[in-house]
Amino acid sequence: MKRLLTAAALLSAGAAVLTGCTNSAATEEVPVQGAPSAPVPACADGQLNFNAEPVVNSAGTTVGFKINYWVVGASGACSLTGYPGVTAAGGGPQVDAVRQLRGGLFGGLPEGEDTPPTVVLDREHGAQAVVETTVLAHQSSACPTYTEFLTTPPDTTDTRPVSVTVPGCEFAVYPVYAWSR
Secondary structure (H helix, E strand, C coil): CHHHHHHHHHHHHHHHHHCCCCCCCCCCCCCCCCCCCCCCCECCCCCEEEEEEEEECCCCCEEEEEEEEEECCCCCCEEEECCCEEEEEECCCCEECEECCECCCCCECCCCCCCCCEEEECCCEEEEEEEEEECCCCCCCCCCEEEEEEEECCCCCCCEEEEEEEECCEEEECCCEEEEC
């Protein structure tokens, strides 16, 4: 009986410590293991490497490209949200890609989602964005084939050229999404 009373007293004392010595329930959230304890800062200029790779349809036609972003060497984690800036620059007249939420063949947010996600980049995880092109001729003229695009990661001013060969008259860019390297 003495053991039961001692155990009950210990449980009661433990409960008082957990609830701050009040009768109200504890409100402090316990962090999920592995989750960051603070928001991850936005990526800064010079913190990312990036390149481009063509997107080819089943007929073997290049219909756009993916921009891959990853953190530089030992750089800490950072985050991207939204759309990269993309301008077709080499091979024809400069053309800015138009921001699109969804549509096309390969890019965009799922139906019903209208807010671009925030993507955390670290040594194992990066971000990608899809750029699609129209290859239909405008007013019966042929679309040029571009070999270089200027791209700027979301919320930075770090504009750099990426080399990828893509024919097109107009371009659409979609929000960044998570990518495992």
